[in-house]
Amino acid sequence: MDLNYGINGSIAVEAARPVIVDSKTPLGFVVPLGSLDEMRVFKNPTEFRAFVEEKGGTPDSLAYKTANAVMLQGVSTKIVVRFVPDNDAVKDSVLAALDDIRLAPQRDDILTRPNIIAVPEYSYDVDVAAKMDSVAAKLKATAVVDVNAPNETAALDFARNFGSRFLLLYAGRSKAEGKLYPTSALIAGLIAYWDAGGDNGYDEFGYARSHSNRIVKGVSGSERPIEYFDGEDCEARRMRQSGIGAIVQDVGWRSYGFETTDIDYVWQSLERVRTFYRWLDAIIEANKWARDRSADQLVWVKKTCSEFFRKLTGAKIALGYEIYLDQYRSDVTAGKFTFVLKTANMPPIRELNFQLTFSDDWNEAFIEWINSI
Known part of the structure; x- marks a missing residue:
């Protein structure tokens, strides 16, 4: 008789597994800073700004403004930054740097997947914004694009180049601390802040909500006045209908718009896009044990x-x-x-x-x- 004499035991599982949605929102930026040509990951915007200052970045530099814009929103999140040399070939450097952002989750010195991507100032370029769209689609992230158009007509013309669920277009530069700041950096920080719960404290489902009609902290004005009236036809409403958001004055300076330019109305709601991709990632992760x-x-x-x-x-x-x-x-x-x-x-x-x-x-x-x- 073939017996395993004695007392034997085994372990088995008959239970549903928890599905955990990642509520963190790492940010990814491409910015010029002196002659730097490298990628770094920072634990929070304070560390990011301190590094910029250490490398000679002044409050007028784009890298400093980018870091400070996120700090102003009061968020603490990981930030992946690809620094590029500030020279005449900066556009080419930015386009190449976006490929590094795409590979950030696999690089052993970064190991972070940005959920929000921005290329402050330089994203108001069809080539750069199109590359951002490609990278964001690969990472299932959202790319925030600056639409620094001189008027409404130019802004709408720029938006017609895109039809993507992975892009969030925002109009104009914003005034903060007495200087003009890239709106994309402010909105990136705003999204990360409210994903974590914002003014309401911790929110497990912050990622599932629209972040339109939120106070953009630190903002005191805009470079170009954008017409906004409740209940009437106005520039802000017309741009939003074309997928362009704006920071408008309405009981404080608030975000106005959280829509994509996707051709399918279902995926024009950015909160729906972000929610479904996070849910899908979490479901796949929770059920990996079942493979084979x-x-x-x-x-x-x-x-x-x-x-x-x-x-x-x-x-x-x-x-x-x-x-x-x-x-x-x-x-x-x-x-x-x-x-x-x-x-x-x-x-x-x-x-x-x-x-x-x-x-x-x-x-x-x-x-x-x-x-x-």
């Missing part, structure tokens, strides 16, 4: 996803969900299985209308009241 395991473990894959979406629905981040194994895209013999995860994110209020109507319905009651006195 016995197919009966799909039960736990499904339960893992179900518990995740139940949590999102309960937190009012998702409207609901449905999960099923697609029989038409699965091949049991080949070991190929496709789960369909249907859901919808909680949308923000983008348009709120009030109709104030005059009515004489109460005239008779008024007369009766007067006569009763």
Whole structure:
């Protein structure tokens, strides 16, 4: 008799795995600074600014303004910076440097995947912005582009070059600390700040919310006045309808716009784009254990996803969900299985209308009241 005499034990798992969405928002910048030609990762914007000062960057330098713009938003997040030489070939250097940003997650001295990418000032160039779009798509990130156009017409003409869910266009330079700052750096810091919860403290689901109508800290004006009126046709509204946001004066200086230029209306909502890609990454990560395991473990894959979406629905981040194994895209013999995860994110209020109507319905009651006195 073939027995393992004695007392034996084994360990097994029959449980759903936690799906953990990464709520951190690392930033990635390409900026010129002296003769520097290197990439570094900083723990926070304070460390970034201190390095710039150490290398001779003054408060008027673009690198200093970029670091300080993030600091002004009060966020503490990792920042990947590709410094390029400040010379006549800076555009070519910027284009090449964006390839390094693309490889940042794999470089053993960086190992960080930027979620927001910006090339302050130099992104107002179709070639640079198009390259940023390509890099952002690869990283499933958002590239914030400066639209430093002299007027509305030029801004709209620039925006027509793009139709991407990975770009966020923002108009004009902004005044901060008495100087003109690149708006892309301010908005990058703003997004990272509110992803972490912003003024409300820690928010596990900050990434799932629109960051339009947020105070942009430190901003006291804009280089070019942008017309903005509630309830009326105006420049800010027209630009937003074309996928260009702006920092406008409305009870403080606020972000106005969080839309992409994607041709599909579904993916024009940037918070939806960012939310779905984060959810997908988290779901894949949580279920990596199931690769090459016995197919009966799909039960736990499904339960893992179900518990995740139940949590999102309960937190009012998702409207609901449905999960099923697609029989038409699965091949049991080949070991190929496709789960369909249907859901919808909680949308923000983008348009709120009030109709104030005059009515004489109460005239008779008024007369009766007067006569009763």
